[in-house]
Amino acid sequence: MAAPAYTEFEWQAESAGNGDSGEKLTRVFVELVKVLDGVKSICDLGCGNGHITGRLAAAGYQVTGVDASPSGIKIARRTYPTVEFVEAMIDRDLKSLGTFDLVVSSDVIEHLYRPSDLLEAATSLLKPRGQILLGTPYHGYLKNLALAATGKMDAHFSALHDGGHIKFFSVHTLSKLMMSHGFTDLSFAYYGRAPWLWKNMICHARSNHAANTHL
Numbered sequence: 045m046a047a048p049a050y051t052e053f054e055w056q057a058e059s060a061g062n063g064d065s066g067e068k069l070t071r072v073f074v075e076l077v078k079v080l081d082g083v084k085s086i087c088d089l090g091c092g093n094g095h096i097t098g099r100l101a102a103a104g105y106q107v108t109g110v111d112a113s114p115s116g117i118k119i120a121r122r123t124y125p126t127v128e129f130v131e132a133m134i135d136r137d138l139k140s141l142g143t144f145d146l147v148v149s150s151d152v153i154e155h156l157y158r159p160s161d162l163l164e165a166a167t168s169l170l171k172p173r174g175q176i177l178l179g180t181p182y183h184g185y186l187k188n189l190a191l192a193a194t195g196k197m198d199a200h201f202s203a204l205h206d207g208g209h210i211k212f213f214s215v216h217t218l219s220k221l222m223m224s225h226g227f228t229d230l231s232f233a234y235y236g237r238a239p240w241l242w243k244n245m246i247c248h249a250r251s252n253h254a255a256n257t258h259l
Contacts, residue, residue, distance in 0.1 A: 069244060070096050072235050073150060074103055076177055087144045087169050089134055089162060090152030094120025101127045108141060135161040143171045150179040154209045163225040170251045182245040183212045190241060218247055228252045
């Protein structure tokens with residue numbers, strides 16, 4: 045999967061408060077979705093305030109956003125009143141939502157004590173040979189070396205506040221996790237900064253499950 049071309053779009057006027065970087069990352073996700081074949085229905089797992097969900101709906105897809113945050117879902121429903129949003133934990137049975145051609149998830153898996161919860165939920169929501177786009181901050185040897193050399197390691201991996209990121213994935217570790225859950229044909233796109241110092245990586249893959257399975 046090639047990295048997307050960065051083009052300007054006419055977006056909805058309302059702002060969901062994601063900032064310039066969040067908006068740019070959203071554009072990357074939308075562009076990546078647009079080049080995928082056979083995608084009509086999408087589930088946004090960990091949709092937060094619905095920023096990506098709303099943009100995908102505006103692009104003509106049938107989208108359902110899922111998040112555990114009552115305040116996030118409230119903002120999402122107010123900002124995108126025609127889009128379906130569901131308040132639910134991703135480690136719970138989501139069978140009632142049906143199945144989808146694609147699951148997207150941006151900047152969620154790094155917050156989870158058990159990252160497999162997200163991939164198990166995605167598997168249960170996908171149609172046979174369904175697709176996933178999973179984004180998370182990029183970590184690799186050169187980036188970590190640069191953080192150490194510039195004295196920014198402590199700030200980046202800070203343990204002095206509650207919440208935040210608790211998992212730090214490289215291409216290798218994210219690939220290993222996804223393959224262990226039956227995802228195949230992995231490819232990566234990247235966002236932000238210079239090569240090998242990227243802010244985010246987005247993995248595209250297919251489920252190899254022949255039928256929908258609820259784990």
